[in-house]
Amino acid sequence: MEALQKTCLYDAHVALGAKMSPFAGFMMPIQYSSIVEEHLAVRQRVGMFDVSHMGEIFVKGPDAEAFVNHIFTNEIRGYEPGKVLYGLMCYPDGGTVDDLLVYREYLADHFLLVVNASNIAKDFAWIQEQAQGYDVRLDNASDRIGQIAVQGPEAEKTLLEVLNFKAAADLTFYTFSDELYKGERVILSRTGYTGEDGFELYTTPENTVEIWNRLLEAGVTPCGLGCRDTLRFEAGLPLYGDELSPEISPVMAGLGMFCKLEKDFIGKEALAGQKAGNLEKKLVGIEIEDKAIPRNGYPVELEDETPVGVVTTGYHSISLDKSVCFALVDKAYAALDTPLWIRIRKKTFPGKVVKKRFYQTNYKK
Amino acid sequence: MSKIVEGLKYSESHEWVKVEGNVAYVGVSDYAQKEMGDITYVDLPEEGDDVLAGEEFGALESVKAASDLISPVSGVVVAVNAELDAAPEKVNEDAYAAWIIKVEMSNAAELDALMDAAAYKAYIKE
Numbered sequence: 336m337e338a339l340q341k342t343c344l345y346d347a348h349v350a351l352g353a354k355m356s357p358f359a360g361f362m363m364p365i366q367y368s369s370i371v372e373e374h375l376a377v378r379q380r381v382g383m384f385d386v387s388h389m390g391e392i393f394v395k396g397p398d399a400e401a402f403v404n405h406i407f408t409n410e411i412r413g414y415e416p417g418k419v420l421y422g423l424m425c426y427p428d429g430g431t432v433d434d435l436l437v438y439r440e441y442l443a444d445h446f447l448l449v450v451n452a453s454n455i456a457k458d459f460a461w462i463q464e465q466a467q468g469y470d471v472r473l474d475n476a477s478d479r480i481g482q483i484a485v486q487g488p489e490a491e492k493t494l495l496e497v498l499n500f501k502a503a504a505d506l507t508f509y510t511f512s513d514e515l516y517k518g519e520r521v522i523l524s525r526t527g528y529t530g531e532d533g534f535e536l537y538t539t540p541e542n543t544v545e546i547w548n549r550l551l552e553a554g555v556t557p558c559g560l561g562c563r564d565t566l567r568f569e570a571g572l573p574l575y576g577d578e579l580s581p582e583i584s585p586v587m588a589g590l591g592m593f594c595k596l597e598k599d600f601i602g603k604e605a606l607a608g609q610k611a612g613n614l615e616k617k618l619v620g621i622e623i624e625d626k627a628i629p630r631n632g633y634p635v636e637l638e639d640e641t642p643v644g645v646v647t648t649g650y651h652s653i654s655l656d657k658s659v660c661f662a663l664v665d666k667a668y669a670a671l672d673t674p675l676w677i678r679i680r681k682k683t684f685p686g687k688v689v690k691k692r693f694y695q696t697n698y699k700k
Numbered sequence: 701m702s703k704i705v706e707g708l709k710y711s712e713s714h715e716w717v718k719v720e721g722n723v724a725y726v727g728v729s730d731y732a733q734k735e736m737g738d739i740t741y742v743d744l745p746e747e748g749d750d751v752l753a754g755e756e757f758g759a760l761e762s763v764k765a766a767s768d769l770i771s772p773v774s775g776v777v778v779a780v781n782a783e784l785d786a787a788p789e790k791v792n793e794d795a796y797a798a799w800i801i802k803v804e805m806s807n808a809a810e811l812d813a814l815m816d817a818a819a820y821k822a823y824i825k826e
Binding site: 365366369370371561565626627628630650651653679680 | 737738740741743759761763764765766785
């Protein structure tokens with residue numbers, strides 16, 4: 336087993352007394368005070384996350400656009416510099432390599448791919464393999480870039496007042512600008528993984544530490560990965576490893592809208608077949624009537640105890656005060672309002688299929 | 701530092717027992733509630749259920765995870781703390797006031813296998 340990596344903010348987390356735990360090969364803060372308090376800070380004010388563990392891969396060169404479009408399910412042609420696009424990389428059978436953000440840089444033929452920490456090595460190897468025959472340069476910059484997510488209704492005000500990033504007032508959801516801080520580049524991106532308005536800042540490790548400390552002094556609540564998961568879950572956003580995997584395609588996960596069948600890309604044929612109805616399982620939301628909590632791996636059943644699926648993520652939703660989950664179930668039971676039972680320890684609890692977005696998101700469109 | 705109350709017995713799975721005659725109140729230690737974080741649900745047994753020392757009788761759910769409750773003693777559940785249904789956070793607020801079940805013990809000698817406050821303090825090594 337490889338030694339756990341530390342992000343540039345590791346010492347800052349320890350100094351704050353965070354509860355640290357291994358995640359995706361990194362020692363990461365799970366919580367500083369309490370998951371509930373940190374969750375509510377993001378929903379009601381502003382919180383910040385160390386997401387320096389995420390991977391950054393640059394693709395540059397004359398064939399960069401054609402190449403990224405070949406490995407990415409979404410359509411990047413026609414996208415202007417300064418735009419960000421969500422999508423996936425798939426295997427030929429439609430299984431998911433990873434979900435990621437693609438940034439079209441202001442320099443021609445420059446793209447930045449932001450991938451999950453747990454998949455950095457796998458993704459980079461996959462991308463290198465597919466690049467044969469394309470005139471591109473690939474650069475895995477993950478170790479050279481730190482990242483802070485500043486999320487919540489007061490995120491814009493915070494970046495304007497504390498860091499004087501004036502572009503924060505103008506950026507709309509899924510756009511970014513290039514800023515300078517201490518002479519180094521900062522990518523200021525109006526994106527996030529919480530269902531709230533907010534920003535993600537990519538910069539050098541040194542800048543990351545300094546910006547973190549300035550935000551902390553300004554009263555921004557440090558938030559751990561514990562509430563990052565409860566927040567993304569309420570907003571209906573998938574986590575690779577739970578809702579997406581080599582066995583769970585984007586179409587199964589309900590992300591077909593990010594797979595553009597009008598263009599060619601790896602996995603297109605399989606995904607087209609799934610979109611046309613050739614799939615066995617679908618990801619659904621389930622709400623149960625009890626306060627017991629469905630967890631990853633718990634069985635989903637019919638009333639007569641026939642197993643029809645499995646829970647992928649579940650919580651007692653902090654914002655809604657209801658027990659809800661995502662579950663991968665047989666397609667026949669995926670329609671809204673279908674009654675389903677979840678086995679939690681010795682009992683089963685009745686529930687029904689609901690929309691996966693449990694919380695009304697608040698993005699700046 | 702977690703609070704440890706003198707006069708109680710403690711199990712290795714972090715339950716405490718308070719003995720009154722032949723009845724045992726069972727809860728979880730301050731250390732356990734701190735480790736779990738915000739408790740959002742207590743899965744309680746029913747009055748009249750049998751419990752066995754070392755066996756699971758319910759669960760505590762925090763935001764992040766479920767954790768089994770293990771009975772330190774054998775006997776019959778004569779009362780459950782129904783207050784925890786509506787207010788599971790009471791376990792976080794005062795773990796020693798928030799008893800979970802009351803057991804009429806069938807074998808009080810089982811108490812001898814549990815730790816006293818000093819032994820439990822050494823056990824959690826804080």
